[in-house]
Amino acid sequence: MKLxxxxxxxxxxxxxxxxxxxxxxxxxxxxxxKATQKNKQIMIFFHMIxxxxxxxxxxxxxxxxxxKQLINNNFIFIDINIxxxxxxxFNNNIYSKNDFAHHLDVDFFPTVVFFDExxxxxxxxxxxxxxxxxxxxLEYMATKSFETIDFFDYYNKNKE
Numbered sequence: 001m002k003l004x005x006x007x008x009x010x011x012x013x014x015x016x017x018x019x020x021x022x023x024x025x026x027x028x029x030x031x032x033x034k035a036t037q038k039n040k041q042i043m044i045f046f047h048m049i050x051x052x053x054x055x056x057x058x059x060x061x062x063x064x065x066x067x068k069q070l071i072n073n074n075f076i077f078i079d080i081n082i083x084x085x086x087x088x089x090f091n092n093n094i095y096s097k098n099d100f101a102h103h104l105d106v107d108f109f110p111t112v113v114f115f116d117e118x119x120x121x122x123x124x125x126x127x128x129x130x131x132x133x134x135x136x137x138l139e140y141m142a143t144k145s146f147e148t149i150d151f152f153d154y155y156n157k158n159k160e
Contacts, residue, residue, distance in 0.1 A: 024086040025094075026078070032119055035076040041122070041141060042115035043075040046106045049083040053128035054110040064131045067138065074142040075114075082109070091119060114141050122146050 028042070035042050045062075047054035061067060071077050080088070080097050088100040095103060104113055104121065112125040123146050125137050133155075140146060140154050149157075 026080070026086060026088045026097075028078070028088060028090040028119070029092070030089075031076055031078060032115065032117060036117040038076070040074055040076050042078065042119075043071065043141075044078045044080055044113045044115070046080050046082060046101050046109060046111045046113065048109050049081065051109050057110045057128055061129060061131050061134050064135075066135055067131060070135065070138040070142060074138070112137075114146075123151065 028044075032042055045057070047057070062071075080101070082098040082101050084097055086097060088095045088097055090100060090103070093103075101107070101111075106113065106124075106126075108126045110128060112129075113121055114123045116122050123137070123141055125134075129137065136155050136158065137151065139158070140151055145154050
């Protein structure tokens with residue numbers, strides 16, 4: 001019994017020291033807790049360094065004032081460049097950013113993944129989206145329409 005307790009204690013201390021030594025760790029679980037307190041959803045933008053469409057999303061779509069406003073009012077935005085070496089903690093597992101993307105079945109870039117307060121994926125938008133289409137995705141998610149209607153039906157119903 002004492003041996004098991006010592007092993008568990010050693011494991012906890014080892015993990016703590018590992019995490020302390022690497023200050024570049026993104027703890028998704030902590031961010032989800034903060035988002036829940038603020039009544040916001042999680043929005044993760046997965047991208048790569050040498051991806052033209054990723055850069056277009058960053059420099060065009062995300063720079064639109066309405067898109068910025070929708071994101072700031074309704075979401076906690078997390079930027080994950082899978083080419084960077086930082087670690088990610090998600091549901092008590094430690095991943096590289098690339099492995100985290102693969103864990104979520106993200107293998108096409110750019111991709112935006114939305115989470116609820118239970119870390120369940122509520123919607124995934126794969127590929128580049130122009131401003132107007134991305135605004136509709138953000139509105140769809142912000143209004144929690146995903147709970148009752150498919151995005152394509154929502155989009156067709158709410159075309160301007």
